[in-house]
Amino acid sequence: MTKAIEVRDLSVVVGSREVLANVSLEVGSGEVIGITGPTGSGKSTLLKVIAGIIPKLYSSFKVSGSVSVCGLSPLDAVRRGLVAYVPQDPSSYFIGSTVAEELLFVRDLSSLRRYGIIDDVLSDPSRKIHELSDGQLYKLLVAAAVGSGTKVLLLDEPTSHVDPWSLENVLKLLREYCVKFRASAIIVDHRIELIKDYVNFTLELKSEHQGSAYIGVGGRSTIGDDVLISARGLRFTYDGGYFVLNGVGLEVHSGESVAIIGRNGAGKTTLIKLLAKLLKPTEGVVTTAGPVFIVPQTPAYWFSRDTVRDEVSFYANAWGFKGDVDEVIEMFRLGDVSNLSPYSLSIGEARRLSLALAYVSGAKVLLLDEPTLGIDSASKELLIRLIHSFLSQGSAVIASTHDIDLVRYFSRVYLLKDGVLEAIRGGSAVVA
Amino acid sequence: MGSWRLYAVALQWWLSEVFRVLTPGTSRTRLNPLLVFAAACAGSITLLLAPPAALVAALVALTASTAAVKGVREVLSAYVLLAPFIGAYSIAALIMQVVLGVIDPYTIAVNSARIMSIALLAALLMSMLSTADLVSFVGRYSPGAALGIALAIKSLQVVALTLMRLYEVYSINLGNIGSGLKRKLILTTSLARAVTYLSIVNALEVSEALYTRYSVLTERLRSWR
Numbered sequence: 001m002t003k004a005i006e007v008r009d010l011s012v013v014v015g016s017r018e019v020l021a022n023v024s025l026e027v028g029s030g031e032v033i034g035i036t037g038p039t040g041s042g043k044s045t046l047l048k049v050i051a052g053i054i055p056k057l058y059s060s061f062k063v064s065g066s067v068s069v070c071g072l073s074p075l076d077a078v079r080r081g082l083v084a085y086v087p088q089d090p091s092s093y094f095i096g097s098t099v100a101e102e103l104l105f106v107r108d109l110s111s112l113r114r115y116g117i118i119d120d121v122l123s124d125p126s127r128k129i130h131e132l133s134d135g136q137l138y139k140l141l142v143a144a145a146v147g148s149g150t151k152v153l154l155l156d157e158p159t160s161h162v163d164p165w166s167l168e169n170v171l172k173l174l175r176e177y178c179v180k181f182r183a184s185a186i187i188v189d190h191r192i193e194l195i196k197d198y199v200n201f202t203l204e205l206k207s208e209h210q211g212s213a214y215i216g217v218g219g220r221s222t223i224g225d226d227v228l229i230s231a232r233g234l235r236f237t238y239d240g241g242y243f244v245l246n247g248v249g250l251e252v253h254s255g256e257s258v259a260i261i262g263r264n265g266a267g268k269t270t271l272i273k274l275l276a277k278l279l280k281p282t283e284g285v286v287t288t289a290g291p292v293f294i295v296p297q298t299p300a301y302w303f304s305r306d307t308v309r310d311e312v313s314f315y316a317n318a319w320g321f322k323g324d325v326d327e328v329i330e331m332f333r334l335g336d337v338s339n340l341s342p343y344s345l346s347i348g349e350a351r352r353l354s355l356a357l358a359y360v361s362g363a364k365v366l367l368l369d370e371p372t373l374g375i376d377s378a379s380k381e382l383l384i385r386l387i388h389s390f391l392s393q394g395s396a397v398i399a400s401t402h403d404i405d406l407v408r409y410f411s412r413v414y415l416l417k418d419g420v421l422e423a424i425r426g427g428s429a430v431v432a
Numbered sequence: 433m434g435s436w437r438l439y440a441v442a443l444q445w446w447l448s449e450v451f452r453v454l455t456p457g458t459s460r461t462r463l464n465p466l467l468v469f470a471a472a473c474a475g476s477i478t479l480l481l482a483p484p485a486a487l488v489a490a491l492v493a494l495t496a497s498t499a500a501v502k503g504v505r506e507v508l509s510a511y512v513l514l515a516p517f518i519g520a521y522s523i524a525a526l527i528m529q530v531v532l533g534v535i536d537p538y539t540i541a542v543n544s545a546r547i548m549s550i551a552l553l554a555a556l557l558m559s560m561l562s563t564a565d566l567v568s569f570v571g572r573y574s575p576g577a578a579l580g581i582a583l584a585i586k587s588l589q590v591v592a593l594t595l596m597r598l599y600e601v602y603s604i605n606l607g608n609i610g611s612g613l614k615r616k617l618i619l620t621t622s623l624a625r626a627v628t629y630l631s632i633v634n635a636l637e638v639s640e641a642l643y644t645r646y647s648v649l650t651e652r653l654r655s656w657r
Contacts, residue, residue, distance in 0.1 A: 053640050081648035085641055092637040095582045095649070097456070097589060101564040105649050126457075129586075130593060148648045278600045291608040294601060299594065301630055302601045304622040318609040318618075343633045361605070 003068075004029050004152055004184035005050060010065035012045050012054065019045045022065070025203060029151075029182045032175055036192040037205030038376045039348030040336075043188040046205070047154045050186070051085035052078045070151055077152070084150045088157045088347055088374070090137045091129055093144075099132075100125035102140060106147030133265070138162070138170040142177050153178075153185040157347060157374060159194055171198035190348065190376040223411065224254035227289065228396040229365050234274055234284035235419075236267075243282070244270050246419030252365075257387055257397040259407040261424075262416035268400035269297065271416065272369050275398060290364025291319075295354045297370040303342035303353065308334050311342050312356055321360040332356040332382060347374040355379075355386050366390050368399035372406055384409050449512040450592050456585060459501045459559040465569040468561045475553045484542045491545055494552040502559050510555045511548075518544050575650040583638065591631050598626050 005027040012020040020042040027033050037043050045061075048054040052074030054061045069077035077083050086093050096102035103125065132140065138158070145153055153174070162170055174185050175198050187195055192202055234248040244267040252258050262268050273279045275286055276294050296302060305311040312334075313325050321328075329338050332352045337345055342353055351374055358366055371383055380403075387397050387409060399410070407413045407424075414421040463471075479490060498507045525540045563585050571578035602623050609615060642649075 048640070051640075051644050053643055057640065057643060078644050079647045081645075083644050085644045087637045087641055089637065092634065093641040093645075095579065095586065095642065095645075096567075097563055097582075097586050100562075101567060101582065104564055104568060105645075128589075130589070148645070273600070276600075276604050278604065292604055294604045296597070296601050299597055299601075299630060301633060302598055302626055303629065304625040315605075318606060341629075343629050357605070363608075367604075 003027060004031070004070055005186070006066075006068045007046075007050070008066045010046070010049065010063070010067060012042065012049060012064075013062045014060060019061075020049075020205075023205070027184045027186065029184060030179050031200045032171075032178050032185045032187065032198060034192055034195045034199040034202040035186060035188045035205065036190055036202055038190060038378065039346050039352075041205040043190070043205055044156050044346065047085065047156055047186060047188050050074060050152070051083055051154050053085065081148055082151045083154065084141075084145050084148075084152070085154045086141060086156060086158075090141060090158070093141055094129050094137075097129060098125065099127050099129070099140065102129065102144065103147075106144055133166065139173060142173055145183070146177065146181060151181075151183045153183065155185065155187045155189075157189050158187060159189050159191045159373070167194055171195060174198070223256045224394060226254050227251050228254050229275060229286070229288045229292075229398070231275060231286045232284055234271075234281050234286070236270060236274060236279065236282050243419050245274070245281075248284070248416075248419070248421055250275075250414075250421065252396040252398060254364075254394040254396060255391050256412070257391055257399070257410040259410035259413045260398070260400045260416050260421070261402065261404070261407060261413065262400075266416045267419060268416055269369055272367050272398070272400050275365075276367055288365055291361075292365040292367060293358050293361040293363035294367040295358050295369065295371055297373060300347055300350050300354075300374060301343055301345075303350075306341060307339050308342055308345070308353060309338045311353065312360060315357045316360045319361040319363075321362065323360075325360075328356055328360055332359070333378075348376055348379055351375045352379050352382065355383060359386055359389065362393065362395070364395050366395060366397045368397065368401075370401055371399055372401060372403040380406070446512060446516070449509040450595070453506070453509050453513045453555055456558045457560075457562045458506070461501055461560045462562055462565070463557070463560045465561060465566045468557045468566075472554065472557050475557075476550050479546060479549045479553065482546075484545075487542065487545050487549060491549045491552070494549055494556060498552055498556045498559075501556060506555075506559070507552075510552055513555075514548055514551050518547060521547065579642075579646075579649055583642070587631075587635070587638075590634055591627065594630050594634065595623070595627050598623055598630065602626070 003026050005025065007023060007025040010020055010023045010025075011018065023042075023046060025033075035043055035046065045054060048058075049063060049067060050069060055063050056075060067074055070082050072080070072082070074083070084093070094102050095105060129137070129140075142153075144150075155174075158170065159167060171187075174187075177183060178185050187199065189195055192204075196202060229250075229252045231248060231250045234245050235243050236245040237243045248271060250258065260268050260271060270279065272294070274281055275288075276292055277286060277288070303311050305314050309325070309329060312328055315321070316323075316325050316328070329335055332355060334349065334352060334356060337349060342350065345353065351371070355371075358368075366387075368383075368387075372380055375383065384406070387399075390397050397410075399406070400416075401407065413424040415424050416422075479487070482490060495507055498510065522540050522544060525543070526535075526537075529535050529540075563582060567578045567582045570581055602619055606615075606619050606622060609618060
């Protein structure tokens with residue numbers, strides 16, 4: 001029986017760096033597999049080789065070994081429309097601006113209707129693609145795949161954009177699709193704990209560049225009397241109707257950290273933007289005592305300099321950082337990529353660079369929007385140490401997050417639900 | 433309100449207006465793509481050749497039509513979008529006139545009105561054009577061109593959205609440095625660089641995804657012939 005995907009002794013070299021070494025893999029029809037590994041271990045490269053993107057679009061990559069997809073070479077499989085590669089940002093996969101436009105490109109809509117795959121998405125075909133939730137984006141993606149006869153789906157880091165609650169639905173949908181249509185899927189992700197229940201098996205790629213994270217923590221943080229950020233009676237509506245936030249009050253002192261959790265669409269990012277004064281509240285007032293730094297969820301890549309080193313130096317100069325820039329680069333494990341463009345970094349490295357910029361800012365208030373999306377466990381440890389470092393120097397940290405594990409490290413945790421903040425006593429209470 | 437805050441608010445407002453104007457199909461009225469194309473060509477040529485008096489009438493008529501079809505808010509958005517370009521043109525033209533020793537504000541005003549009427553016409557027609565109709569119409573003749581149009585329209589919106597999101601980050605993270613003109617210059621140049629870089633990365637990501645879909649897409653578009 002022909003395997004859907006067969007990879008034998010695959011090695012990929014770029015310049016003098018070996019990205020993949022002798023990787024072998026077999027995926028049968030109807031199977032979903034997970035590939036995990038730390039940042040820089042070659043996960044995305046493996047997907048792109050199977051999709052035929054490497055070396056077709058990137059000729060500097062030297063590829064050896066054999067790869068077959070549905071018994072064909074990757075290029076032939078792509079030409080027959082058997083493969084769909086979905087980048088980290090799933091919206092990049094779509095060509096149309098609206099659902100209706102996207103469905104124009106689908107060969108066979110009848111199977112979608114027959115299996116009721118996208119009934120909720122089809123209910124309003126004029127919806128803009130960028131307004132769809134992550135769950136709906138993946139539904140539309142599966143719809144496009146089903147309607148186009150795709151047999152191999154390759155997903156790059158879906159957890160970097162999908163929250164854990166939506167992810168469960170997305171993975172169930174993928175699994176059903178693969179079983180029902182005898183298709184196969186490879187999900188590349190470093191957070192295997194989130195996907196392990198939905199895959200047939202997992203493969204782990206190792207990295208030679210994995211190092212241990214460290215940041216010197218300057219002593220225990222103590223919560224001071226001075227309020228660094230305060231929000232009173234915040235109400236906010238985007239369109240004059242439904243109030244996303246309906247009476248939020250929050251005071252954060254120096255040396256204090258606050259985590260805000262909640263489902264997609266609960267208004268966490270809106271609250272962060274209000275605290276940053278990027279949005280004007282419909283009612284209420286926000287006051288801050290000192291400079292603010294924000295690490296955004298999207299875009300993950302928001303840099304403006306030619307190299308990683310230049311980027312860190314630029315922010316170090318801008319914020320009057322007195323320390324050594326090279327030390328900061330090493331501290332955030334960016335030494336190997338310091339002379340590369342920030343836009344050539346993996347998503348995990350880009351997030352680490354964002355954290356490095358936050359570190360050199362030494363702002364009085366640090367706002368983090370979904371800081372753990374797209375990062376591996378070593379980078380998460382780095383994030384936790386960064387938060388401690390801010391607190392020990394008397395700053396305040398506020399984070400919106402889906403990561404139940406992360407909230408353990410915060411002084412206070414709130415659940416944002418129905419437009420108001422509910423105080424939670426510790427991370428375990430949230431799980432319960 | 434300090435000049436920095438005023439500048440930041442104005443820039444943010446302008447970006448949101450850009451996004452609003454660049455979204456096609458915002459009006460409830462729909463026109464056939466061929467009709468839109470013919471109206472765009474004929475209308476632009478007429479406006480380019482129109483005498484000044486007719487130009488004023490055309491500008492009033494286009495403003496009224498846009499308000500009727502898209503709403504008064506959309507007219508305001510279109511004017512806000514055009515303001516920096518008209519402003520830059522007027523200043524450059526005035527400098528040239530001073531250098532050449534021929535001060536002629538009348539010509540500058542007429543040319544500005546011409547640019548504004550053509551842009552208003554484009555915004556009006558774009559609002560009545562469904563991209564889906566346009567893509568299926570062009571796809572009958574050239575699948576590649578149809579794909580290009582769909583991607584170009586999507587890219588316009590993605591760039592406008594990217595610009596807005598980046599602006600939000602930069603106004604906070606670079607809002608504390610320097611003062612006055614220096615601060616505005618740093619923010620604007622950094623924003624321009626980041627948008628350029630990020631647009632290239634987005635384009636690359638879209639290309640990679642499109643690469644695996646291309647054969648199916650073109651086959652689908654050919655089937656419309």
